Amino acid sequence: MPELVRIEDYHIPQTVEETLELLAAETKRGREVALLAGGTDILVRMREGRMQPRVIIQIEALDELRGITETETSLRIGARVTFAELLASPLIERHARVISLACFEIGAPQIQSRGTVGGQLGTASPVGDLIPPLLVLDAEVLCRSVDDERRIPIGDFVKGVGKNDLRPDELILGVEFPKPPPGAHGLWHKMGPRRAQSISKVSFAGLVHLDKRKRVALCRLAYGAVAVTAIRARETEALLTSQALTPALIREAQALVQTEFSPITDLRSTESYRRKMCGVMLRRGLSGLLEQG
Amino acid sequence: MSESTRHIGKPIPRIDGLDKATGALKYLSDLRFEGTLWGKVLRAAHPHAMIRGIDTSAAEAIEGVHAVLTHRDVKGLNRFGIAVPDQPALCEDRVRYVGDAVALVVADTEEIATRACAAIVVDFRVLPVVDDPLRALEPGAPAVHTDGNLMHRNEVSKGDIAEGFEQSDVILEHHFSTQMYAHAFLELDAGTGLLDPGSGVLTIWCAGQYPYRDQLQIARAVGWDPEKIHVIASPIGGAFGGKDEITIQIYLALMAIAVPGRPVKLALSREESMEAGTKRHPFELDVKLGAKRDGTFMALDFEMVSDTGAYASLGGPVMNLAIEGASGPYVFPHTRIGGRVAYTNNGFSGAFRGFGTTQSCFAQEQMIDMLALELGMDPIDLRLKNALHTGDLSAMDHRIWTAVGIEETLRVARDSRIWRERRERQARHRPPLFFGTGVACEMQATGLGKGIPDFAGAHCDLEPDGAVKLRIGGIEMGTGVNTAYCQMAAEILGLPMDRMRIVMGDTGETPDSGTTTASRSIYMMGNAATLAARDLARVMGEFVASHWGEGFTLRDGAFVRDGQSVSLIDIAARASEMGQRLRGEGHTVHPEADRDFGDGLPHIMYAYCTQIASVIVDGETGEVFVDEVLSIPDCGRVINPQGVEGQSEGGVVMGASYALLEEVLMEGGRFINANFTNYSLPTAVDCPRRIDTVMVEVPEPTHEWGSKGIGETVTVPICPAIVNAIFDAIGIRFFRIPVTPERVVEAIEANPDCRAARAMSSAMG
CATH class of the missing domain: 3.30.365.10 (Aldehyde oxidase/xanthine dehydrogenase, molybdopterin binding domain)
Incomplete structure (x- = not known):
């Protein structure tokens, strides 16, 4: 039976400034703080005793962290944006369809309505389904503390199972990424123990742009659940980039990507199955592009 | 039956469908009572261990704690189990699986009860764990019970198995394995217990597939007069066999007895329910099948081992049904079908929809497929x-x-x-x-x-407003039997469905109808309900004869005699005036086989x-x-x-x-x-x-x-x-x-x- 969580303080700040000051003060006092947005991860962890914060800062009121905005060259998603909001966003659908595809398969509608982008990054789970899409979009995580502001590439931000680069006094404001070139394709494939509302055995995101001669002009590939963090398939990307996309090249990429990671066997799947699915997902995604013409 | 019917065979909507769909229906776990205290169970920290001591003093000292109970507080047998009462309600000196209960806490809130549970100090001496049924049956394996790990062994045979294989042109032989599997019923184990200090009646509101047996098991375990235990067990939000055995009823009783006059609620979490409750038995099966070239089955040999976990529950009967179902619906001249049930420290397994036949059918029907090929x-x-x-x-x-x-x-x-x-x-x-x-x-x-008492009773009452109420001791767990019983009675009495009422699974309101298991409800309770409705027709007929005269017959829900009609409303009104209750009773006993191979x-x-x-x-x-x-x-x-x-x-x-x-x-x-x-x-x-x-x-x-x-x-x-x-x-x-x-x-x-x-x-x- 897990120890009961004894919450000593519960704050509901109204602004980012106020939140940052609370974080700074708590960092000095040394109490464990949890930032609560949708609660889909934190509440489960607290109930299971895997997380025992003394202080909770509920950031639901921070409207500054809401919204999906664009500039000429980039898109920015606030940390408080939910998966459901991402799914409903025409901006995301137009410029980052790989995010829409992934969000459709995250949890059930209830989870999609509560869970947030910031929560996904804060939890930093290797099975977080939004992280592979953010990796292939070359997203940066925007963090701020009372006296500092940082932009951290997503690949450097996620550091291990449940580990990220966020400092105790920092707040995740959101993510930002350059708009992919027009005509770039988003690829997404997730496999779990069942066909909906599942935790990934393997997930795959790709951003691939073919030029008019079917040459791979841009290729970014990322996988979830095959390493301690979601991870880019750099070797396979290098193999494909600048090459003419042919069935033979796709086969070669399939074989290579199976050797690129060292997944583990756990209660959801096996090491060898995960390796093979990395290849199958990639081949099916790329073959689909070839067939689309 | 070829005559046209009004209700039988018709797709009548579920009588409880709308209330279930809208959430208006209250399950027993939904009930809220004024002044309710919360209970919590302290489970074993180890799958196998001796208990050297239990210190509850720190838990008792916590403010808001009303009672901390251990085996020392149990006055009765402190055991339960449908077939063999071998499972401790609260463990004395030993725990055999992680769901074993060691202590109970009653407190003002669930949070306090949880904290008090954590404050109970149990001195465990860890014992070696046996987690493989085949290993459990080998000599020298850690013993889960003092008389060894072989819980049950049975074998049946027909003809001469050796001869059968000798006469076979084709013989196939294979090994199969099935997994442990959870009922995963939607409604978790939850309920309320209350001891009324005035009447001395202990009321338990808790889903269970056989309220009268729950009453008996509670009485036996806690040492209470069964007549003073009122069990309300229906409706149930899913069971599939998982609420056949006692789940939390005995804990509710013990806690309610400790705080007379206060309702005590206990609600398990999903994790606790999964770890503590019964499962479907994992099986290992060796099958040998022989047949003639023309496809005639000649011989079948089955040898099975099941893992029943820490306690007997229905481990024996489940193996027996695996044996009985092993052949499938086919004729074999020569058979030998045997099975052993092993105790281990792997949770505990019991009744589950399909009940052993699930496992043997999985093997046998593949054997037949391979034979066809x-x-x-x-x-x-x-x-x-x-x-x-x-x-x-x-x-x-x-x-x-x-x-x-x-x-x-x-x-x-x-x-x-x-x-x-x-x-x-x-x-x-x-x-x-x-x-x-x-x-x-x-x-x-x-x-x-064979040999297991298999009976069902039903009452069919004319209500004061002229409606008819069935009283059946079985429970409704989502299958729709309540609608079917009403269809049967309404057909007999010629009533529309909206004149039918039904109460089920309540030892205070319904007769004993046996368990709601073994696919027996429509057969047994359906028969009892039909007989009760017919009996009510007879009782009302006699009442009409003595009050309105002879010569009336029941037609379309009224007693008629050349142009004259006495409705059920008229009869009910007259009966009320006279202070009479008109009741029909139906009792039925299941037919039995002519041979007896033991153990049912x-x-x-x-x-x-x-x-x-x-x-x-x-x-x-x-x-x-x-x-x-x-x-x-x-x-x-x-x-x-x-x-x-x-x-x-x-x-x-x-x-x-x-x-x-x-x-x-x-x-x-x-x-x-x-x-x-x-x-x-x-x-x-x-x-x-x-x-x-x-x-x-x-x-x-x-x-x-x-x-x-x-x-x-x-x-x-x-x-x-x-x-x-x-x-x-x-x-x-x-x-x-x-x-x-x-x-x-x-x-x-x-x-x-x-x-x-x-x-x-x-x-x-």
Whole structure:
């Protein structure tokens, strides 16, 4: 039976400034703080005793962290944006369809309505389904503390199972990424123990742009659940980039990507199955592009 | 019965459907009482350990704690168990699985109770764990109980097995394994207990499949007069056998006794329910099947071992039904079917829809599929050739004189579209997708079996407002039997359905109708309800005769005599004036087999079912999609086709998930996926694309309407049908379930000559 969580303080700040000051003060006092947005991860962890914060800062009121905005060259998603909001966003659908595809398969509608982008990054789970899409979009995580502001590439931000680069006094404001070139394709494939509302055995995101001669002009590939963090398939990307996309090249990429990671066997799947699915997902995604013409 | 009916055989909407859909219906776990205290159970910290001491002083000192209870506070036997009361309510000196209860706390809030539980200090001395049933039966294995780990052994035989194999032209021999599997009922174990200090009556509101037996088990465990225990056990938000055994009723009783006058609520979490409650037994099965070249079955040898976990519960009877169902609905001249049940520290297993036959059917129906292939026969023709008929001797060697509809179900199967088009559809699929179709049959023993008291009572009351109320001790757990009972009584009395009421599963309000298990409700309680309605018609007829004169007959809900009509409302009003209650009673006893093989064997009545599944296997990802299912139960006469369809479809989904998805994982006696995050249940998109049910109606002559139960049989053959379909698709036989994508991919790789591997390698050129 897990120890009961004894919450000593519960704050509901109204602004980012106020939140940052609370974080700074708590960092000095040394109490464990949890930032609560949708609660889909934190509440489960607290109930299971895997997380025992003394202080909770509920950031639901921070409207500054809401919204999906664009500039000429980039898109920015606030940390408080939910998966459901991402799914409903025409901006995301137009410029980052790989995010829409992934969000459709995250949890059930209830989870999609509560869970947030910031929560996904804060939890930093290797099975977080939004992280592979953010990796292939070359997203940066925007963090701020009372006296500092940082932009951290997503690949450097996620550091291990449940580990990220966020400092105790920092707040995740959101993510930002350059708009992919027009005509770039988003690829997404997730496999779990069942066909909906599942935790990934393997997930795959790709951003691939073919030029008019079917040459791979841009290729970014990322996988979830095959390493301690979601991870880019750099070797396979290098193999494909600048090459003419042919069935033979796709086969070669399939074989290579199976050797690129060292997944583990756990209660959801096996090491060898995960390796093979990395290849199958990639081949099916790329073959689909070839067939689309 | 060929006469036209008003209610029987009609798709009457569920009488509780609207209230369930809107949430208006309150389950027992929903009930809230003023001044309720909260209970909590302290479970064992280890799968196997001695208890050297329990110190509750720190817990008792916590403010808001009303009682901390250990075995020292239990006045009765402190044991429960349907077949053998061997499971401690609160452990004395030893724990045998992680769900064993050591102490109870009653407190003002659930939070305080949880904290108090954590403050109880139990001095455990850890013992070696036995977590493998085969290892448990070897000499020198750690003993779970003092008289060893062999809980039960049974064997039946017919003819001369050696001779049978000698006369066989083809003999097949294989080993099979099935997994531990969870009921995963939606409504968790939760309820309230209250001791009324004035009357001394202890009331327990808690879902359970047999309230009168719960009453007895509570009384025996806590040392309380059963007459002073009132158990309310219905309605239930899902059970599937998982609420047959005691769940939390005894804890509720102990806690309520400790704080007279205060209601005490206990609600288990999903994890606690998964770890503490019963499961479906994992089985290891060795099967040897012999047949003539022409397909005639000659000999069947089965040897099984089941893992029943820490306590007996229904481990023995489950093995017995595995034995009884092992042959399937076929004639064998020579058999030997045996099984052993092992104690281990792996949780504890018990009753589960299908009850042992699920496991033996999985093996046997694959054996028959393999035999058909070996002989070059159509799998349905092979089954038809050996099908059981009324009057045949069973594989256990007793005469089956009740209705047997398996041949009719097989004929429907053979003529079905899904079966006729299977090769055409297979040819249309291209690698890596492979299409396959499989068939399987089952016979499911119904009723409790030879020598086990199997009775049911029902009351049928004329209410003061002229409506009619059925009182039945069985429970409603989602199957729709309440609607069916009302249909039967309304048919007898000529009433519209909206004049019927029903109360079920309440020791204060209903007679004892036995357990709601063993697919016995429609047969036993349906008969009792029908007899009670007929008896009420007689009682009312006599009442009418003495108050309105002779010569009235009951027609369409009123007593009529040349133009004169006395309605039930008139009768009820007159009876009320006179202070009389008009009640009909129905009592019925299950027929028994003429032979007795002990331990409840054999049964005399069986439900039969044939199911066909078509699957699409992705040879690269190993995913299996169940495309279509045709479910053909032999129902006897159908009371409510909508109810049968609901049972059939639910059974198919459950059995498909058993074949492909669900498995309770344990390591060293500890659960590792005891929540719904990691114990995956099928969602809507995991269900077969299409399920059709064709009801075969071969009337059962011993039932008032010709009906019998199908609640279990519709869950069973689907699993081997799917596994046979997977073989048909990819050419690989799976001897272990669940058939996960990982296992499929691994198997295709290990069998480069199988249909799928060859097709995929040539497709890749």
